[in-house]
Amino acid sequence: MSKRQLAMVMDLNKCIGCQTCTVACKTQWTNRNGREYMYWNNVETYPGDGYPKKWMELGGGFDAAGDLQPGIIPNIEADYGVPWDYNYESLAEQNLLSDKPEPGFRPDQSPTWGPNWDEDQGDGNFPMDNYFFYLPRICNHCSNPGCLSACPRDAIFKREEDGVVLVDLDRCQGYRYCIAGCPYKKIYFNPKISKSEKCILCFPRIEQGLPPACAQSCVGRIRFVGFLDDEESQVYKLVHKYKVALPLRPDYGTQPNVYYVPPVDTPPKFDENGKIIEGSDRIPMEELEKLFGPAVHDAIKTIKAEREKRKKTGESELMDILIAYQHQDMFRLDHNYYVEVAKKKGMKPLPLVDERYVAGKHTKPSSISHFKVHA
């Protein structure tokens, strides 16, 4: 168990599936050789097979007794989908004036699966009761990581200072037991360097006062980032105070540290005559319960109650947090804390590059000019 835990909350009510987070992560971290197929962050449509295909059925995680469960390592072609490319070169070379011009863009292989293959398909009959919602997924930086337990080489570790789960590439020998052990299948194998790679929760950014790339770039402003022991952080309030942010598949026993505010408002269903069925919800409760555990009932109740309260009294802290009026309110990073950690380790602390989001409990407002202005 690490001393502190950095966590993220994603409000699924606000996710519009635009993939900005996916692209931000992809271009920042996984544009290297061997990482072509990797999406450390992906947004999938739920219900759907997701990425990798049917990841929830591939095993891993722990059973009730705490035993690590065996899992299956997905296959790049069938389960992830090899990223295909287009015939740019032949397009440039072909003679478009000839009688039989080659048709334009063609993929260089027949795609079979990809990170967003079943986007917006959802489930149910249109227009009666069809539904879907978006589910952004990153590594959950679990408190009891299945990947870490499965590694026979101690190549995976959880950072003492903030609980970020990382792969030590010097120790990793590419055995891939971590992939089998992670029930979320959020560790990827790099076939070019024969090592495992994964989301690093953008720790180099966090240490310098920047939120993770996925969180900062999110146009729906669904992502909150902060430390779970920082009672002033929105993450703490959503997870512990209001208990509306829940871990994904808590039944896997890994104690994930990425939390989700479940989708609350869904349109009602229509009956055979096209009339609204009052009080009905398109998203079946059992689906939400499968994803977020039994606590989802209370979470939804709390959100609905707080919304009513807001309507009546005009006040609700929870609604204020979820609306996220100011972008900087969503992130409570702790630069000063990292400076202290670095000093203790005899390392040179990294300089602050952005002070807008730094307000953690170890960072006094007066130590940053930004707060002086508003004090």
Added chain:
Amino acid sequence: MKRVVTIAAALSLAASFSIAGNVVTAVKVKSLKHLKCGSKLIRKYAKFQKVVVYPQTTVHLNDKKANELNKDAKAKVVEVAAFTDGKNVAIVTRWPDKTKDVYKGYKSDIYPDGFAVQFASDASKPEKLPYIGMGSDGRPVAIYLRKAYGQGVYEPNGNGDVAHQVNEHNTNNFGKNLKKFKKEVKKLGVRPYQKAFVSEGFRSMTEIKDDSANYRTDMHYVKKYHKWGGMVVRPIKDAYAKPAKNEFAVAIAVWDGKELQRDGLKRLSSWIAVKLPGAKNKALEKVVSERVGGDVKKGKELAMTNCASCHRWKGAEMAPMYMAPDLSNIGGQATAAYIKESIVDPNAVVVPGYNRNSHPNFAWYTVDDKGHRTSAMPPFNYLKPQEINDLVAYMQTLKAEVEK
């Protein structure tokens, strides 16, 4: 009277030894500089010794497909030979494998065939050889690994060439420039896939990356015989292993890609004594070949009452998984001396266990303030010497059937 007892003890000891197998004599040659798999030198002069490699089952791994494929894995017979030129030693091995699995291309769930040769750093105390496969605390091993990779493994080498790590589609290269870029990236590939490690027990295996391990390896597949051949050449003496009295203790591990093997999923031999020219000592070959003459039936009864509540082995599967090392192939891999030592002094070599969090209730050891590991297994030193012999004799029968 005292003299009679001594003689009787010596006789009983002699009776418990029968020297056979697991001893390889190195052939002296002029130079090993150009030695390769398939070299005429090997074909003409190698004195191959048959050695059995047993499936490693000490720890339970979590790859579902691989576990199914390896459920009833049998032992294989490999052949081992050795050469020396006075400065270097070469260990040559041949092993049967019906399928040639070479790692190629862009795959996440396939594995190549491979082999490793392990040297005990210090073979001067044969009865205290390191834990087979991984070494143990204070008893390190040097491991040389080779895998059948059909492509270079590209590792960012810390030379600041980050630009070449970038995927070609994320560069501005096009046409000829792109071809040049690809070529440069390819050049950075580490080829072939060979690595040297030092290890003092599970989880401690560390790659030697500072070029201080001077070695080379080779492997090739002979389709006609469905056999792999592999060799490792290293100096007779270096910082990682040296012979004791002109003898090395080595072990051979082979991985079958078809069975999704890697890491602990492999076939592993027991310690083999490699005798260099001038080796006259018999101690090491005695230890590696020792068959204890005990009552196997009594040993089985003792094992069922004393061991089976924590350990599992084929035919005794009452203990919960993960509770203690699986002993199914202990007879094939461990020396009698090691089994004996583990019974009377479990703290001598502590196997840290595979899945640290796999079952929080079954810690295999505790760590004291000084970092010393204490095994969760109590010492069974109260057993009578004959009972221990019976137990060891039974343990030596625990091994997988040999593949025909």
